[in-house]
Amino acid sequence: MRIVSLCPSLTELVFDLGRGDALVGRTKFCVHPADRVAAVEKVGGTKNPKLARIVELAPDLVLLNEEENRREAAEALAAAGIPLHVSFPRDAAGTAAMVRDLGAALDARDAAESIAADIEARSARVRAAADARAATGAPPVRWAYLIWRRPWMAVSGDTFVHALLAQAGGANVFADAEARYPEVTPTALTAADPDVVLLSSEPFPFTGAHADELAAETGLPRERFVLADGELLSWHGSRTPAGVDYAAQVLGLTPQS
Structure with a gap:
């Protein structure tokens, strides 16, 4: 089998499923596993893949994600007679x-099955811990998750990141935003008064300096701003088992083993 993957998390998953040797094409953003992916040809980016080259590679299957990849690319590849596997998991269960x-x-x-069952087992443990905490009358941890700067952008309730953090017992202060990734102002962040503001490592690479900047602009305590691993919270697939636990940890709600 010859496989082209146009989504970084799916590329990593192919390797973890033991089919990495079948990959003949991947995007420039497919960087894991670093020790093996470099040997696979790059065929452009997630939004602008080199369609003609992909067709030349004659893959038996092209892997796409509805959010990462454009519909036009999928339609063009399908029109060329190339079989597609298109996915768009919205939560841990959908990822399994x-x-x-x-x-x-x-x-x-x-x-x-090993990966999927691990996702389900960890999710069950995290949900049980969240339910037990709620049963004591403890309020959920209110959070905001920022993915971009200039403009500042957060995640709404219609995102994979939201699903993992909500499963762990968190409450997204921007859950009801109309846009999936709404623009937010420092004033809006101050008004929302989240318990924790998670600053993702991707797509914008937040650092401690940005946390200092936001603390100054919002007037919120600096300790509320926490750097978060965006790959663990948004790469659905091989990283989801660890991501399920990480969601609880980053909110300070680590479940007991």
């Missing part, structure tokens, strides 16, 4: 289902 589905497509069911 996607992993199993891709495992079936790549004849890697056992490896897929």
